[in-house]
Amino acid sequence: MVSPYSQFRPSFRCSRRSFLKGCGMVAAALGLSSEMVPSLVEAAASNTRPSVIWLHFQECTGCSEGLLRASHPDLASLILDIISLDYHETVMAAAGRQAEEALKSALEKGRGRYICVVEGGIPTKDGGIYCKIAGKTALELLHEVAGPAAAVIAIGTCASYGGIQAAHPNPTGAKGVGDILEGVPVVNVPGCPPNPISFLGTVLHYLTFKRLPECDALGRPLFAYGRKIHDHCERRPHFDEGRFAERFGDEGHKSGFCLYKVGCKGPSTYSNCPAVRFNDAGVWPVYTGHGCVGCTEPGFWDTMTPFYERLPDVPIPGDRGIVSSAEGAGKTVLGVTAAAMAVHAAVGIGKRLVKGSSKEKKGE
Amino acid sequence: MEYRHYQVWGVLMRLYHWAFVLSMGTLAVTGLYIHSPWSLTFLEDVRRFPVAEMRMLHFEAAYVFIAATLLRVYLCFFGSKYERIWDFAPVTPRNVKGFFMALGRYLYLVDTPSRRLGHNPLAGLAYILTMAVALFQVLTGLMLLYPESGLWQGMGAWLSITQQQARFYHHLAMWYFFLFGMLHLYILIWNENYHPEGLISSMFSGKKFHGPQEG
Structure with missing residues (x-):
């Protein structure tokens, strides 16, 4: 054959x-x-x-x-x-x-x-x-x-x-x-x-x-250009959870968090970079710790600059990420509950004190 | 027989009840979505995050659920006479007797209704079980929410539960709440039908309409 x-x-x-x-x-x-x-x-x-x-x-x-x-x-x-x-x-x-x-x-x-x-x-x-x-x-x-x-x-x-x-x-x-x-x-x-x-x-x-x-x-x-970089990015979960590198070299950056706040243009750039990657070593800009600059989009020098500032009009889920937002709400809820328990306990103790003293009076 | 209103449930108990119901419902709906998310692609763009938003709702409801559960545990020891655990846990001779009385009544073996103001011990056992499942959901939920935290990971290691197992049991235990919710509603309506003592309205007003009670 x-x-x-x-x-x-x-x-x-x-x-x-x-x-x-x-x-x-x-x-x-x-x-x-x-x-x-x-x-x-x-x-x-x-x-x-x-x-x-x-x-x-x-x-x-x-x-x-x-x-x-x-x-x-x-x-x-x-x-x-x-x-x-x-x-x-x-x-x-x-x-x-x-x-x-x-x-x-x-x-x-x-x-x-x-x-x-x-x-x-x-x-x-x-x-x-x-x-x-x-x-x-x-x-x-x-x-x-x-x-x-x-x-x-x-x-x-x-x-x-x-x-x-x-x-x-x-x-x-x-x-x-x-x-x-x-x-x-x-x-x-x-x-x-x-x-x-x-x-x-x-x-x-x-x-x-x-x-x-x-x-x-x-x-x-x-x-090759049918999907947004943001939607295939390996750092996307950090974006949803609200974990960001705030500055290059900070703890978030070292931990591999989302680069959106240091200027990543992934949310408005269409390319296969996160899936196909470059140089046979599996790398692409976001992988190495640098945000996407949007180089596959027309006029990116004008529309994507400044490269190191975040894109306008891209809301972060839950305003500051879902986990930290939920934590903020959670702290309030738990605090109010603790306060309610404290009031409840105080009223109980107060009642007992009043009762006790009235009993003492009766005993006299 | 002399019927009159008795104050049974305190404000915190009633607040706990509704916070628990609402958060549990939200958790079940959002949890099912997280378990098997669907999406309409025309809803998705840079500004829409259906899965992330569902998860956030789940986490927020989870904190309400945690607060409600902690509140109920507090009331088990420091609540009103009827809210305390010794009033309904089927461990004392009086409660064991009450447990079988209630069981007999629900099986139509006994005709005399329960003469208690608080929970009957059969219901009490169900509530204790629900609290236990709720605590389990809280612990596995926190383990899933903070996969990198030493505390919750340590707890998982101590219980020899992996993330995947925690997720599986967390999902499985959700079905307990569906089961509980159905039985709870059925028994409530059944009780209102046979022994109209204002069981449903007591969760709003705190008062029950009752004849002479035992002990």
């Missing part, structure tokens, strides 16, 4: 075991049943690797770093194995004229079929002169490359919504890909940086099902 996994090309960079493991991780992140893993494997191992053209605009390369320098090396190589990365300025060996040739040939060969990945915001003010590559503005490059693409994936918050460049007062008029392109399907994978699994999941979903994953109103795939 020929196993479906035996069709792997020998040129694969990662072992069969880690390849399957990576596909399994992605299937879990996508919320697919394990029965779908063979389909993912088949799609990922197919010989027609999609051509990917990766554009860099106003960015820090942190998204590429996060993806390719993932502590899980198999994940990075898996990404490079399932796609044909034909143009990526920071990873490719070519430079100058050779690089431009590579872009040109990739555009011609894969017209209408390649995936365009965009990293970084696009300046639109003053004719887009604030970001130029090879004499072309980011705007021109985006229209030239992303226009004829089969699909566009905006990786990171900058490419999705403009990111830090678009923060007030947005001097360069930076925008996200979805705000500029028309007529091309765009999927946003925001985050600063986004989880490699979310990006890989989007690509593998496209390869397996030949369509882009279902997205929310902000263009983010629901499998």
